[in-house]
Amino acid sequence: MCHDCSPGAAVPPAEAPSRRSFTRFLAAGAGLIVLAACTPEAPAAVAPSSASPTSSTGSAPAPAPESTTAAPPTEVAAPAAPSPAPSPSAALPRQFSLTDPASPWLVVNKHRPLVPADYVPADLVPPAVAMTASGEAALLNSTTAAAAEAMFAAAGRDGVAMVLASGYRSYGTQVGTYNNYVAARGQADADTASARPGYSEHQTGWAFDIVDGGGACSFQPCFADQPAAVWAKANGHRFGFVVRYPWMFHPVTGYYYEPWHLRYIGVEAATDMVARGIFTLEEYFGVEAAPGYP
Template identity: 70%
Template structure:
């Protein structure tokens, strides 16, 4: 056993003097050299892996890079994320999670019917700052304009057919309760999200833009499964005070009956990546939405057993 290998080696070095050229080493010099060798051997025995130290990293830790405006055409091709490029020399981001089903221990795993968490055509698709759409420029194949009160036109008035049917039922139920709900923003194409995100970056800077607008290829609006609502009176649209408007209050209390959840709840931005949006509803199906409500689980990340996504990787 080695108790003080460093001291042993140091004493060997102090005692050993190499013979000069052309001289014959004495027995005492040979003994000193042997002692030196023994000391170095003992020192190596006390160092993990025979004295080989772990290599130190020559690269500095990766840092968040500034992002230039995003191109309207995904340059990486289908099936890949087209998040804005990082500056040369920064570490590459790890690949996004590819979980295709809830983890066995997640609350959703107990439901009778399971869906993919990565397929854009799945009602359980989870899109967040760690989980981009694949392909990045995905377009739903079944976009339709629902028969509901609209505050927008064009592509923003569209949803996928499943979400549209559920929205028609929910808006009608709200109307029976005396609450007028309007569709304030529905489907948003990849190209539209490019323009939306770039405008935020230009006016607020990237850091603040990332708290309010998804990067292209990372937006739920592109899936057709989500939309923003407005109140019939038009008050507080896309503002914090909207949470107190009749449409928001009703949707929060009743949305699960029609398969909807408030996707970005109050004070859970460290999980979802976005501050409270009382107007942003997401369809996941009646069974899952009701189960979340009954269990008091507010985010899809927690419900499906996924990691929090407060920022981009």
């Protein structure tokens, strides 16, 4: 550690050479060396990766002879704009419309109304399953009905009693359903529990609500713990169904958790969603979240 880094006294210019003057000269030189040791040394510049290494003797190798042919200037391409990431569903071999109400991949939400608003499926049929629904609510489109029959039968073999409580809902019926919610809760709260007319999955025939055979917790949050809900969440994808409004995803779907509301999208897509750990159709099909109406 340096306690005194000042240089020694200068040698008198006119003094004749002597042992004493030589000693003073050495002392002055030693002082300069000490001063250098106390001064931080600037870091050496880092040679670019393309530079040739020096030889073991410390001298740089002789430069390579210049080429007689001038190399063309290197053209730096502008960075390409990032392309939007494809939705996970784009990896599936079969693709369906996201806007056609007759498509199993239809995405209808608060930003995506049905077109036409009063759409009616052409192939409504009553599925051969246990149900409490009656009238139009006992109907589904033919594809969903066949898948529901297979799913309800499989649940029954596992000792789970699954019951269809509400299927198709026409535009006119949805008007009455929505208005009842508004009258009871106010419009802001109604919009979190019931779709406005022309925005309901029930109108497409692709969705339905279930209850448990034991009758407990129907259309309440505690239904999530009932056998029918637990079984449907774990096995529904095997038959093409997903829980459309999952827990804690209302900022995406616009609706609070509905473990009773099942939506058909096909076995391939439903299985792929589960495998990828994706919970909403908005994310899976690459459309924007719809927390509220525009």
